Structures are given as C-alpha cells and as structure tokens.
Amino acid sequence: MENITKQDLNDLKNQIISEIKFLITNSSIQNEKKNMNGEWLRSKAVRKILEISPATLQNLRISSKIRSKKIMGSYYYNSSDLKHLFEND
Template sequence: MENITKQDLDNIKNEIISEIKLFLINDFNQNGKRNMDTEWLRSKAVRKILEISPATLQNLRISGKIRSKKILGSYYYNSKDLKSLFENN
C-alpha cells in the first residue's frame, strides 16, 4: 500500500484541469478565428463572434436563449444554441 502525498494530489488535479481545458477549449482555424462547428465556446470567443458586450451575453444566458456551463470560473456556451438563435430570429 502506498501513501498519497499532497504533491500527488496536486499533480492529479493539474492533469484533470488540463484534460478539461483540452476538451472544452476549441482549436483555432487557419484564419485564427474560432470554429463555430465545435460544441462549446468560451465567453470571450462568443462575444467576439457575435460582437456583443459581456452584459448582452449574460442576458442571453440568464434568459435561457443559449445554454451554458460554468467550469473553473469560466462560462462555456453551446454553439448549436448560437446557430439556432440566428436561424430563429
């Protein structure tokens, strides 16, 4: 039986955080812009794509017009919801 140290736990935590970031953060396309075909986008990317303020994005989130997830203090938005928002309006 092995003892688990605080350093071991910190290493595991850092690995998990890295995996989550790789899963959620989207790759840039060749033009350096976010790809809307990916599933989840960070707040900054959504604001840049839609050219909206943080308050407008917050209103969309609170009103339920787009889904979001809060992970490690950052919001992520579903790209399908963003596409349907434009198709329906």
C-alpha cells in the same frame, strides 16, 4: 539597375508587418467560426464571433436563449445554440 535605400527597406518592412498582422487577425477569427460545430466555446470567443458585449452575452445566458455551463469560474456556450439563436426569430 535601381539603388535600394534605407527608406525602401523600411517601407518594405512596414508593409510585411502590416500584412502579417492582417493574416493573424483574420485567421484567428476564421478559426473561431470554424470551431462552431457542436462544441462548447468560451465567453470571449462567443463575444468576438457575435460582436456583442459581456452584458449582452450575460442577458442571453440568463434568459436561457443559449445554453451555458460554468466550469471552474468560466462560462462555456454551446455553439449549436449560437447557430440557431437568430433562426427562430
């Protein structure tokens, strides 16, 4: 039988916390990608999915490469446009 030390418990705690953070991060990204089925997405979600800056997203909007709607100061983007964005080039 082995003795469990405080350091062992601390290491276990750190490992659990690390795994929980990893799961939370990956599940939120996967959920955003799953939501791309004809819905409208907010700017932050689009930037996270495409890994682009706010300025790049603005340029895509201004050049009409993706449709957007402005509702109460927030922009929403059509997810089907995002899917087709790179298919036409």
